[in-house]
Amino acid sequence: MSKEKAFEQEFENKIENEIKIEPRDWMPEKYRENLIRQISQHAHSEVVGMLPEANWITRAPSLRRKVALLAKVQDEAGHGLYLYSATETLGARREDTVDDLHEGRAKYSNIFNYPSVTWADIGVIGWLVDGAAIQNQVMLTRTSYGPYSRAMVRICKEESFHQRQGYEIVLHMAKGTPEQKEMAQDALNRWWWPSLMMFGPSDKDSKHSQQSLAWKIKRQGNDELRQEFIDKTVPQAKYAGLTIPDPDLKWNEEKGVHDFGEIDWSEFMNVIKGNGPMNRSRIKARKAAKENGAWVREAATAYHEKKMKRAQQKQSAA
Amino acid sequence: MSKPKSKNEWPLWEVFIRSKAGLSHKHVGSVHAADHEMAIENARDVYTRRSEGISIWVVESNQVHANNPAEKDSLFEPADDKIYRHPTFYEIPDEVGHI
Ligand SMILES: [Fe+2]
Numbered sequence A: 001m002s003k004e005k006a007f008e009q010e011f012e013n014k015i016e017n018e019i020k021i022e023p024r025d026w027m028p029e030k031y032r033e034n035l036i037r038q039i040s041q042h043a044h045s046e047v048v049g050m051l052p053e054a055n056w057i058t059r060a061p062s063l064r065r066k067v068a069l070l071a072k073v074q075d076e077a078g079h080g081l082y083l084y085s086a087t088e089t090l091g092a093r094r095e096d097t098v099d100d101l102h103e104g105r106a107k108y109s110n111i112f113n114y115p116s117v118t119w120a121d122i123g124v125i126g127w128l129v130d131g132a133a134i135q136n137q138v139m140l141t142r143t144s145y146g147p148y149s150r151a152m153v154r155i156c157k158e159e160s161f162h163q164r165q166g167y168e169i170v171l172h173m174a175k176g177t178p179e180q181k182e183m184a185q186d187a188l189n190r191w192w193w194p195s196l197m198m199f200g201p202s203d204k205d206s207k208h209s210q211q212s213l214a215w216k217i218k219r220q221g222n223d224e225l226r227q228e229f230i231d232k233t234v235p236q237a238k239y240a241g242l243t244i245p246d247p248d249l250k251w252n253e254e255k256g257v258h259d260f261g262e263i264d265w266s267e268f269m270n271v272i273k274g275n276g277p278m279n280r281s282r283i284k285a286r287k288a289a290k291e292n293g294a295w296v297r298e299a300a301t302a303y304h305e306k307k308m309k310r311a312q313q314k315q316s317a318a
Numbered sequence B: 001m002s003k004p005k006s007k008n009e010w011p012l013w014e015v016f017i018r019s020k021a022g023l024s025h026k027h028v029g030s031v032h033a034a035d036h037e038m039a040i041e042n043a044r045d046v047y048t049r050r051s052e053g054i055s056i057w058v059v060e061s062n063q064v065h066a067n068n069p070a071e072k073d074s075l076f077e078p079a080d081d082k083i084y085r086h087p088t089f090y091e092i093p094d095e096v097g098h099i
């Protein structure tokens, strides 16, 4: 057996036996590329995902809501950083990864190309968008790559507050004045379908799904995750007295799951191609953050060099 | 793995955190920072937002040396056949009780 073949065999055995792959272990080049693509895309989603919520921090209706939203947005920054750190264990360079996003070579979750137009959106984002993210991330705690799995465990611990604060906002508005209830319903109407699309195309149409499942990068298919999310969310909407905007949604006694309507994938494809309401604005904001922060990074480097020089001079004088 | 560093990119630091007195520091991830002081502050913001630590170590990533995983069998093999290093290797009659 060639050396390469032996390594490949060992890799396959580990995957088979649920032994995590760690950074310096041998891995197929395609596995590495696939991971870098998925983890960096995930990291970009955390970072871009701060934008629609940051939009409401200064206008939060109370101090309680404001500290919660601030803490949540800070967490998302942290999530992005855990994940960028995981891509670096695979040999990706941080700056290249970030530039891939800025130059349009890398994607982020399509959901963040929609605007957050009212305060109710902040509630619904926490409830549905973080809810869908949790569904996906709980599955990813069992991913085959060690650093990704560990980042997911950390992230999942932090996410549950995100969804709870969102649902609390939704409940308050849904049980509030008629105008508030209408705002909550309107937000649900706008975010419901994009949230379902967060799980990605149906497995039969998803080009990455099969290989990712075989390598145990992903542990469940898109359709299964989406179904679980719907089944969990329907009673929550009902409790809030809100209506999910899908006339075909109904309980299927036989299968023990909810049937739901056709997803409009042409809209998804259109938004992912860059034609969503916020695509340009999101990338513009990220680029501006990098450019406007450049002087701070340079100043910190210069300060560090100055300190080093001073220490050296002191030493040679002594 | 080691591509040339761009001029502006801050070095990478590995972060280790002691979660409470009595426990060892444990690796949690990495951060970029211009120097070790900033690395500690960044590590605090990234890895201890919910009081997960009482002490932080940072080590520049390029200062960490590790064994070659491809040679781990020959590296660790010498310990595999030394069962006499384990207490169960020794026969003590039951009547003696716990020892
Ligand atoms: Fe997150």
Ligand SMILES: [Fe+2]
Binding pocket: A076, A130, A133, A159, A162
């Ligand atoms: Fe979140």
